[in-house]
Structures are given as structure tokens and as C-alpha cells.
Amino acid sequence: MATVAITTAPAISASAASCSPGFACGWSANAFTGTQKSFYLNTEYWADYGFSNQANGIWANGTSCGQTRFYDSEYALGNYILLKSQSIYGTSYHDDVLDNGSPLGSGNTGDWDDKISTSWFTECNW
Numbered sequence: 001m002a003t004v005a006i007t008t009a010p011a012i013s014a015s016a017a018s019c020s021p022g023f024a025c026g027w028s029a030n031a032f033t034g035t036q037k038s039f040y041l042n043t044e045y046w047a048d049y050g051f052s053n054q055a056n057g058i059w060a061n062g063t064s065c066g067q068t069r070f071y072d073s074e075y076a077l078g079n080y081i082l083l084k085s086q087s088i089y090g091t092s093y094h095d096d097v098l099d100n101g102s103p104l105g106s107g108n109t110g111d112w113d114d115k116i117s118t119s120w121f122t123e124c125n126w
Helices: none
Strands: 023-029 034-037 041-045 057-061 064-071 080-084 118-122
Touching: 023 064, 023 118, 034 041, 057 080
Parallel strands: none
Antiparallel strands: 023 034, 023 057, 041 118, 064 080, 064 118
8 A cells, every 4th residue: 555645834934924125014914924015115105005004014124224114104203113124234123013012113112003104214325
């Protein structure tokens, strides 16, 4: 009798997610799952892409700018959480669960799920 091996593909983990160099990214669900949107321009109004107030995970990977601010209102006003660039610093560059605050920024405590409206690259070398 022949033996049949059954294998299952491993689940995709948060570590398998990524944000391309030069971009700030957001995901619609925790742990970098759901819909992903990537933003390239210095200041991006997420409503222009139908993604305002929908992010539950964020990632910063600017290549010319060391930090990305994620604001709770349009036009880079109000409170923000801040992440350092993966490409430049290699630390503090993503947050996969926004309902427990974020490490840096003026609004770094509290629930940030579904509250980001704008991303803005700062600490730029241009």
C-alpha cells in the first residue's frame, strides 16, 4: 500500500508582512492582515485612497526620511503617532496592533484603531 504524505502550508505571520522601501503602509486588520495600502508622497491624505480611519496596523519604511508621523486628522494636524524608518533605523518601524497606543508621538497612548487620516514623512535628507 502506498503512503501519502499530507502537508499544510504554514500560516503567514506578521513577520512575513512588509512595507516596500520608500513607503508608509497601513493594514485594515491587526497583525498586518486585511487590505494593505502603501503611501509614497511626503504627505498623504488617506481619504484620497479610500483608506481614512481604516488602519489597524502601520509600518514606516521611508528611504530619505527617518520618521513617519501618522495623524488622526487630515492635513497633518492634531495628534499623531510616530514610527522610525525601517530602512534608516531598523527599529520602532511598525505597530501591528493600534488599539494599545504606539511607542512615540503626541498621541502615543490610547486606541488608534481606525483613526489615521494622514501620513507625513519627517526628518528628511533632501
